[in-house]
Structures are given as structure tokens and as C-alpha cells.
Amino acid sequence: MANIVVVGTQWGDEGKGRVIDLFAKKVDAVVRYQGGSNAGHTVVVDGEKFVFHLIPSGILHPGKKSIIANGVVIDPEQLLKELEELRERGIDTHNLYISTNAHVVMPYHKDLEVWEEEKRGKNKIGTTGKGIGPAYMDKAARRGIRMGDLLEKETLKEKLSLNLEIYHQLYGFDYSEDDLMQKLLEYGQKLKTYITDTSLLIHNLMREGKDILFEGAQGTLLDIDHGTYPYVTSSNSTAGGVCTGAGIGPRDISKVFGVAKAYTTRVGEGPFPTEIKGAVGNLLRKRGGEYGATTGRPRRCGWFDAVILRYAARINSLDELILTKLDILDQLDKVKICVAYNCRGKIIKDFPGNFELWKECKPVYEEIEGWKEDTSKVNSYSELPSAARNYIKRIEQIGGVPIRLFSVGPQREEIFATT
Ligand code: GDP
Ligand code: IMO
Ligand code: MG
Numbered sequence: 001m002a003n004i005v006v007v008g009t010q011w012g013d014e015g016k017g018r019v020i021d022l023f024a025k026k027v028d029a030v031v032r033y034q035g036g037s038n039a040g041h042t043v044v045v046d047g048e049k050f051v052f053h054l055i056p057s058g059i060l061h062p063g064k065k066s067i068i069a070n071g072v073v074i075d076p077e078q079l080l081k082e083l084e085e086l087r088e089r090g091i092d093t094h095n096l097y098i099s100t101n102a103h104v105v106m107p108y109h110k111d112l113e114v115w116e117e118e119k120r121g122k123n124k125i126g127t128t129g130k131g132i133g134p135a136y137m138d139k140a141a142r143r144g145i146r147m148g149d150l151l152e153k154e155t156l157k158e159k160l161s162l163n164l165e166i167y168h169q170l171y172g173f174d175y176s177e178d179d180l181m182q183k184l185l186e187y188g189q190k191l192k193t194y195i196t197d198t199s200l201l202i203h204n205l206m207r208e209g210k211d212i213l214f215e216g217a218q219g220t221l222l223d224i225d226h227g228t229y230p231y232v233t234s235s236n237s238t239a240g241g242v243c244t245g246a247g248i249g250p251r252d253i254s255k256v257f258g259v260a261k262a263y264t265t266r267v268g269e270g271p272f273p274t275e276i277k278g279a280v281g282n283l284l285r286k287r288g289g290e291y292g293a294t295t296g297r298p299r300r301c302g303w304f305d306a307v308i309l310r311y312a313a314r315i316n317s318l319d320e321l322i323l324t325k326l327d328i329l330d331q332l333d334k335v336k337i338c339v340a341y342n343c344r345g346k347i348i349k350d351f352p353g354n355f356e357l358w359k360e361c362k363p364v365y366e367e368i369e370g371w372k373e374d375t376s377k378v379n380s381y382s383e384l385p386s387a388a389r390n391y392i393k394r395i396e397q398i399g400g401v402p403i404r405l406f407s408v409g410p411q412r413e414e415i416f417a418t419t
Pocket of ligand 2: 008011013014038039040041125126127128129131132133216217219222231232234267268293
């Protein structure tokens with residue numbers, strides 16, 4: 001299968017977890033390369049649900065390597081909890097590898113996030129509260145504590161002192177240095193067997209001809225550079241993040257897959273042109289179980305936005321698309337696809353690079369017939385009602401990306417090829 005990337009093409013929660021689980025069968029290792037425990041990736045196997053926050057969604061496949069690379073920010077407490085829960089459910093976690101250079105999410109990162117969201121008031125970002133932004137902030141400020149530091153007492157002490165001093169001076173936050181040191185060293189001891197040079201590990205796997213799958217978290221519009229800034233996360237969640245986040249070169253990537261939901265959702269604040277308020281939005285939320293896998297917050301729901309898909313295709317150089325949750329649209333009389341925006345009186349087909357412009361854009365819709373049939377039991381593309389096939393075809397035509405797979409249920413086997 002060579003080295004492939006799976007990224008979200010919308011605002012996250014597109015169903016990446018289930019796609020990773022499917023592709024993981026065919027590769028030797030699955031790598032998380034950005035984000036942290038803000039992610040919530042769901043995999044359902046024989047009715048049993050697993051939600052992954054930090055651990056790659058391929059871990060359910062015995063013998064495959066699960067790698068958390070340098071670009072991820074790790075909350076050790078969350079990671080240990082996730083490991084423990086998996087072990088209790090009989091999942092083998094020995095094949096986990098953690099980058100020595102991945103940054104650690106500290107308690108003061110979470111406190112700062114709460115503090116800043118409060119200060120922002122009505123302009124809050126609506127973050128997941130997992131300390132992600134402040135952890136990347138310290139990384140960029142070159143004072144971050146990294147996983148390898150948890151194994152080096154003297155270095156850790158120096159770095160921690162500096163950080164506690166800075167957080168005290170800047171924000172008036174106070175923590176017991178001794179307590180924190182003790183906790184961090186304990187985390188280090190519990191995780192030391194997993195901590196390694198993951199860039200070299202990935203490189204060596206590639207040299208042996210092994211296939212690697214890079215698991216994106218969040219989605220294109222949450223990317224810190226290319227998303228709907230400032231309503232974004234703090235990492236590069238687009239395919240470009242793979243190289244820096246895992247320590248590989250761009251020529252090592254053979255294929256990029258995008259995942260899109262058959263409609264759109266967004267959790268947190270920020271503009272959302274195709275958002276549906278009222279009955280249809282509520283129906284999608286209810287049928288789609290659209291509540292955050294990490295925070296439980298209700299997700300905002302809207303029509304499919306093909307302007308965004310074209311943008312995601314460009315930013316990620318998408319080869320193919322996987323369309324999930326088609327079944328959720330089953331009861332609708334009409335289904336709409338946003339094909340362009342009306343922006344200050346002009347019709348535009350390209351996603352505007354200027355956020356100020358974009359937030360004023362109004363969607364221009366193409367309305368197509370709904371299928372009003374239960375698709376959740378189909379076993380192939382040809383069994384889909386013709387209106388559902390037409391919907392897939394239109395998204396493919398308008399979005400300009402071939403759709404390779406579609407899914408009609410959360411279970412492992414409820415995903416099918418379009419050929
Ligand atoms: P991720 O963050 O991209 O991995 O997506 P999430 O796990 O946060 O959200 C996707 C949700 O939709 C999960 O609850 C999945 O079990 C569910 N899901 C995925 N694909 C389908 C599908 O085709 N149909 C239905 N009904 N649910 C799906
Ligand atoms: P997965 O990987 C959906 C959103 C938050 C908020 C913004 C910033 O499951 O698709 P952060 O905590 O990252 O600083 O929050 O980004 N967000 C996500 N939304 N799915 C995710 O991950 C998300 N991770 C962050 O809701 O709007
Ligand atoms: Mg999710």
C-alpha cells in the first residue's frame with residue numbers, strides 16, 4: 001500500500017478513525033503526527049466502541065506498530081489512562097512507540113487555556129480544553145518540555161523551573177515544583193520503554209520496504225495556517241504536517257486520502273456558511289449522533305460544502321476521497337450541496353484566502369433529490385438508491401476528487417468501494 005496519509009477535509013470528526021482502522025490492515029505501522037488529546041477518533045468493532053485520543057487508531061490490529069511522532073503534544077496522564085483502558089479491554093499495547101521529541105502538555109497549559117478562553121469572552125475559540133494551544137505555544141517559544149526530558153532529571157528540573165517562573169510572572173499561576181517534578185518523573189518511568197527516536201524508526205521501516213499510514217487529526221479547516229484562523233487548532237492538520245510532524249521528506253509520501261462526511265459538522269466557535277439551524281440541523285445531529293467524541297459537546301450541522309472540498313483537495317494534494325455517514329441523510333426529501341459562495345455580491349468558486357472575506361460568504365446551493373430509503377443495509381455501491389449514487393457523483397464532479405469508498409454505518413464492515 002506504500003506510505004499513505006489520511007486527513008480530514010472539513011472541521012474534524014469526518015470519520016478518520018474508522019478509515020484508519022480499515023487501512024491499518026494493509027500497512028505495517030500507523031503514525032500520529034500532530035495534535036494531541038483534542039482528537040477523538042472512533043472505531044466500532046463488533047458493536048464495541050473504541051475512542052482514541054492520542055494512541056493511533058491502528059492499535060486494534062495486533063502486530064502493527066503504533067507510533068506517536070514528534071509533532072504530537074502529549075498529556076502523559078491521558079496517555080497512561082488510554083493505555084490502561086486498552087489493556088483492560090485485552091488490547092496488546094506493546095507495539096507503541098513515542099517520540100523523544102514530542103512535547104508534553106502540562107497542567108499549566110490547561111489552566112492557561114481556561115483563563116484565556118474566559119478573557120476572550122464572546123470571542124472565545126471554543127477549544128477542547130486539553131491544553132493544546134498553550135503546549136504548542138511553549139514549543140514555539142523554545143521552552144517546551146519534551147518526552148525525552150522526563151527521563152533526564154537535571155534537564156527536567158531546569159526547564160520546569162524556568163516555565164514555572166514564566167507562568168508565575170506572566171499569569172500569576174503558582175504550582176508546587178516538587179509535586180510537579182515528582183509527577184513528571186513518575187510519568188517518565190511508566191512510559192520510558194516506549195520513548196524512542198521515532199523519525200529514525202519510521203525511516204528504518206521504510207528502508208525495509210514496510211508500509212506506513214500517517215493518521216491526521218482534526219481537519220483541513222482547523223489547520224493553524226490554512227484553516228479558518230483564529231478558529232482553528234494549533235498544529236498543521238493538513239498533509240503538509242506529516243513531514244515536520246513525523247520527520248520524513250515529502251517524497252516519502254505516496255498517496256493522500258481525504259475523509260469527508262456526507263454533510264458538514266463543526267464543534268466550537270467560528271463561522272460556518274452551510275450551517276443549518278432548526279429542524280434539519282437537529283435531525284442530522286440526532287441521526288448522526290453528532291456530539292463531540294472528546295468533549296461531548298453538540299456538533300453544529302450543515303450541508304456539504306464542495307468549495308471547502310476543492311480547497312482541501314488543493315491544500316492536501318488529495319488523490320482520493322472517502323465519503324462517510326451517507327446513511328444519515330436517508331430521510332431527507334432534498335439534499336443540498338454548496339457549489340460556490342456569494343461573497344459581497346460576487347460568485348466565487350475558490351475558497352477565499354482572506355478570512356474576513358470568507359466569514360461574510362453566503363452559500364450557493366445545488367439542490368438534488370433525496371433518496372428517502374434506508375441505505376444502512378446496503379452491501380455495495382450498486383445497491384444504493386440511484387439518487388444516493390447521484391449525490392456521490394455530484395460531490396465527485398463538483399469537488400474534483402474521485403470518491404473511492406463510502407460508508408453507511410459506523411461498523412468496521414459498513415464501508416464499500418464505489419466501483
Ligand atoms: P474522527 O475524529 O474523524 O475519527 O471522527 P469521530 O470518531 O470523531 O466521529 C465520527 C462518528 O461517526 C463516530 O461516532 C463514528 O462511529 C461515526 N461514523 C463513522 N462513519 C459512519 C457512517 O458511515 N455512518 C454512521 N451512522 N456513523 C458513522
Ligand atoms: P478529530 O481528530 C473536531 C476544534 C475545537 C475548537 C478548535 C480548537 O477528532 O477530528 P483545540 O482544543 O484544538 O485548541 O480547539 O478545534 N477541534 C476539533 N473539532 N474534531 C477534532 O479532532 C478537533 N480537535 C480540535 O472544537 O473549535
Ligand atoms: Mg473526532
